[in-house]
Structures are given as structure tokens and as C-alpha cells.
Amino acid sequence: MYKIMIVEDSIHIRNELSELLTRNGYRVIIPSEFDELPGLVQTTLPHLLLLDINLPEIDGYTLCTEIRRFSNLPIIFVTSRNSDLDELMSITIGGDDFVSKPYNSAVLLARISALLKRTYPKSNLGEVVMHNGVELHVLSSRVEYDSKSVDLTRNELKILHYLIANKGIIVSRSDIIEHLWDSELFVDDNTLSVNVTRLRSKLEGLGVNHFIQTKRGQGYQV
Structure with a gap:
């Protein structure tokens, strides 16, 4: 509720x-x-x-x-x-x-x-989603790992939430862009690349490496 x-x-x-x-x-x-x-x-x-x-x-x-x-x-x-x-x-x-x-x-x-x-994406309305020890706090737009945390922008939150909601599945770049457009967030191909790079940097700052994997010619996967 x-x-x-x-x-x-x-x-x-x-x-x-x-x-x-x-x-x-x-x-x-x-x-x-x-x-x-x-x-x-x-x-x-x-x-x-x-x-x-x-x-x-x-x-x-x-x-x-x-x-x-x-x-x-x-x-x-x-x-x-x-x-x-x-x-x-x-x-x-x-x-x-x-x-x-x-x-x-x-x-x-x-x-x-x-x-x-x-x-709040339909795939999961919960306040916290988790994958491989990474906790994504949806309401506060924050990601946490090993007692450390970092704030995310709205775009970063939506991208990471969508990837975790589809964990184990390769998500194409076009699917992510379409998902964000549905949320009325402006994202084109270059903006997506910038946001994914920043997401990776923030995760690495928490000690999480290789969490978002690039599948060449296909998309991303967590």
C-alpha cells in the first residue's frame, strides 16, 4: 500500500x-x-x-x-x-x-x-531491492554495500532498479531508454552511456566491481 x-x-x-x-x-x-x-x-x-x-x-x-x-x-x-x-x-x-x-x-x-x-517500476514496489549484496533503497534513491552507501540521481536509480529487476537477463540499451522515456526522463544513447559510467564509478567506490556487465552488441546485465 x-x-x-x-x-x-x-x-x-x-x-x-x-x-x-x-x-x-x-x-x-x-x-x-x-x-x-x-x-x-x-x-x-x-x-x-x-x-x-x-x-x-x-x-x-x-x-x-x-x-x-x-x-x-x-x-x-x-x-x-x-x-x-x-x-x-x-x-x-x-x-x-x-x-x-x-x-x-x-x-x-x-x-x-x-x-x-x-x-515506482511495476516490477517491484518494495522500498529495498537486493542483488549480490548490493541494496538499492528506492525511496531514498541510495545504493548500499558493506555498510557504505552513496546517493543516486533519478536516472541512475531508474537504470539500476530496472537492471536488478531483470537480473540474470541481458537488457538492451533500447529497452532501458524506452523504460526511462516511459518515466518521462530524458535519456538518449549518449546520456545512457554517461549514466551507466557514473553508476559503475559509484558502485566501485563502494567496493563493488563488475556489477554492471556490458554484453557487447546486446546490452547490460547484472
Whole structure:
């Protein structure tokens, strides 16, 4: 079951969103204080965040910026601020979507569902996937080996997750590119090569050598 955190200071809207999400099969996390929100995200590991901009003491822009320092979890701004500048600012600092209040419940649910499907591959919705001692922490976009860890970019996370999900199988470069395009991430052949090289470098920094193997003329395999 997906966990969605609602960051909203209006009790009425908070309860309305909670009821809507619970009724549609989501587990809801509702913090009442917002100044310690980044720490709460790290401990509760929600799959998606609904974030208002206008909050007491600290605004949604600042919270989004702080969360993006350690997590790539999907963030949808749900706010009464509806100017083009607000939407541009929200996306620029790391938001994945922008919904203005009053929102249409069906549209909001559709956007949440679409974003979750793009973010978490269908092959494995678990928070951690493993192969040969390598642990990939999906929600925090981090790979760990022998008590050492390193953060991954969103592209690196998607590539490594896709390879591990197909472990033992040679995955063609075109399949990986198509998979990332489905996630609305821009990847061409050269970008893929750069990302795989960086992935290998990060893994080698953890002491993992030859984890991603190149099968000449065929693709990659783990």
C-alpha cells in the first residue's frame, strides 16, 4: 500500500484529502508540525508528498528544497496560489506536479496514480531491492554495500532498479531508454552511456566491481 504524506495547515482540507485518499486505498500520514518535516520524511518514508505552499513558520518552497537534498520522492504542490510564476517556481525547485485549489478530486487522484506509476517500476514496489549484496533503497534513491552507501540521481536509480529487476537477463540499451522515456526522463544513447559510467564509478567506490556487465552488441546485465 502506498503511503502519502499530506502537508497542509487547513484542518478542513487536510481531513478532506485524508478521507479521499483513504477511500481510494492509500495509507495517509498527516504531520501537524512542519518545521521538522524533512526528518519526518526520512523516518516515515512516504511514497508521495502533497505539499501546500502557504504554511505557518516555513513555506512549501523551503520544505521542498530541503527534502530534495536527500530524497527524490514525488512531490505534488496542492495550493491556492495559482499564478504561472508559482507553478514555474514549484517545478523549478523540484516539484513533480502542481494542482491549484479548489481541486477536482478525480483529477487529483489521476495525477497521484500516474506519478506513482512513473516513479515506482511495476516490477517491484518494495522500498529495498537486493542483488549480490548490493541494496538499492528506492525511496531514498541510495545504493548500499558493506555498510557504505552513496546517493543516486533519478536516472541512475531508474537504470539500476530496472537492471536488478531483470537480473540474470541481458537488457538492451533500447529497452532501458524506452523504460526511462516511459518515466518521462530524458535519456538518449549518449546520456545512457554517461549514466551507466557514473553508476559503475559509484558502485566501485563502494567496493563493488563488475556489477554492471556490458554484453557487447546486446546490452547490460547484472
